[in-house]
Amino acid sequence: AVAIIMISLGFNNLNAWGLMLARPAAPFTLGGLSPAPFMIILGIVFIQGFFAWSHRRVAKKKTPLLALEVLDSPAERANIAAFLVIGALGPAVNFLIPLYIQIVQNRTSLFTAVAVVPYTLAIAAAAVLIVRLFGRLSPRQIAVAAFILVAIGLTMLAITVRNEWTTPVVIFSLILVGLGEGSLLTLLFNVMVSASPKELAGDVGALRGVANNLSTALGTAFAGVAAVVLLSLFVTSSLAQSSIPDSLKGQVNLDNVNFITNDQLETVLAETTATPEQVAEAVRINEGARLRALKASFLILAAISLLALVPAMGLPSYVPGEIPSGSPPAKRKQRVDKVAKHA
Incomplete structure (x- = not known):
């Protein structure tokens, strides 16, 4: 859920916050850069982390949040x-x-x-x-x-x-x-x-x-x-x-x-x-x-x-x-x- 929120917020605010350089509407900046693309990247990292965590749970014979068989x-x-x-x-x-x-x-x-x-x-x-x-x-x-x-x-x-x-x-x-x-x-x-x-x-x-x-x-x-x-x-x-x-x-x-x-x-x-x-x-x-x-x-x-x-x-x-x-x-x-x- 966090990953989807991060990706959605990033894409939805690319115009308002800036593609690369931060615009005045951006809530914060990262060294003058827009936070929108970083939120998208972070969301993708979270998705990868979710699947890695799910694989570890399966390896330990535990039930993951999403069955990886699908x-x-x-x-x-x-x-x-x-x-x-x-x-x-x-x-x-x-x-x-x-x-x-x-x-x-x-x-x-x-x-x-x-x-x-x-x-x-x-x-x-x-x-x-x-x-x-x-x-x-x-x-x-x-x-x-x-x-x-x-x-x-x-x-x-x-x-x-x-x-x-x-x-x-x-x-x-x-x-x-x-x-x-x-x-x-x-x-x-x-x-x-x-x-x-x-x-x-x-x-x-x-x-x-x-x-x-x-x-x-x-x-x-x-x-x-x-x-x-x-x-x-x-x-x-x-x-x-x-x-x-x-x-x-x-x-x-x-x-x-x-x-x-x-x-x-x-x-x-x-x-x-x-x-x-x-x-x-x-x-x-x-x-x-x-x-x-x-x-x-x-x-x-x-x-x-x-x-x-x-x-x-x-x-x-x-x-x-x-x-x-x-x-x-x-x-x-x-x-x-x-x-x-x-x-």
């Missing part, structure tokens, strides 16, 4: 890795889409809620219907196809998002992402459950809960950090090539660049010495930087989805009715039967 094979570790990725991609998309609709498009929250309904329905439909393929295709085949589908949908979003709302194309892209996401969530949880005996159902549920909470926090935080960092880079680059004088730049806090609407930017510039021409130039830069940052963010998520093909290739390559004797479920069943026999 992660004792490469296929199970690949499954949880894939689960973490898709569990993070969903919240990341849910963060970026409202940002696009409400900030770039300047639409209402009600419009946003209506616009994402097809995406939500696609997730639900895929989660229910994908079970029909379990007897025909292996988990590996389904996972690979689903991650590719998610990558295609995210790439289409990166290509099609505009400053003008293009409803059909954007919604179709979201539907593709939703179909892949819903399929993966159901598939990976099914693999997680079927790979362990009923005696470990509680541990499987606990592992899923931890993975779900961690991936949700990381997905939202990563999307926020990536989008804001990219926005800052694009704004800085555009300002350097613009006709806006340094005297005006000094009146605006460029160290805290964030997504704002054109109206909000005009309100900020109204308190400066900016001329109408300079305000129009600043609005143009803001519009371009926002859109480029969102496009780049979607492309990064698409790349992550393709990278997830690595753990996806480690999933079982057999259908439920063809479980080979050397597979993790078969081996574990043999161990459980052996223990029960001696008991």
Whole structure:
């Protein structure tokens, strides 16, 4: 729990506290450095320590907090890795889409809620219907196809998002992402459950809960950090090539660049010495930087989805009715039967 809290706090505050150098909002500094990345590293160390402690308890014939059998094979570790990725991609998309609709498009929250309904329905439909393929295709085949589908949908979003709302194309892209996401969530949880005996159902549920909470926090935080960092880079680059004088730049806090609407930017510039021409130039830069940052963010998520093909290739390559004797479920069943026999 401490490790998850540390990692979540670190990722969630990378923007506010600083990626490397500490910002004024940081609660404390480490020699002028931001505490956020150190909290992430410390959380990872705590996770490693937890597993080392669990292994020692098992060696001493004591019961660990989490049965390590749920992660004792490469296929199970690949499954949880894939689960973490898709569990993070969903919240990341849910963060970026409202940002696009409400900030770039300047639409209402009600419009946003209506616009994402097809995406939500696609997730639900895929989660229910994908079970029909379990007897025909292996988990590996389904996972690979689903991650590719998610990558295609995210790439289409990166290509099609505009400053003008293009409803059909954007919604179709979201539907593709939703179909892949819903399929993966159901598939990976099914693999997680079927790979362990009923005696470990509680541990499987606990592992899923931890993975779900961690991936949700990381997905939202990563999307926020990536989008804001990219926005800052694009704004800085555009300002350097613009006709806006340094005297005006000094009146605006460029160290805290964030997504704002054109109206909000005009309100900020109204308190400066900016001329109408300079305000129009600043609005143009803001519009371009926002859109480029969102496009780049979607492309990064698409790349992550393709990278997830690595753990996806480690999933079982057999259908439920063809479980080979050397597979993790078969081996574990043999161990459980052996223990029960001696008991």
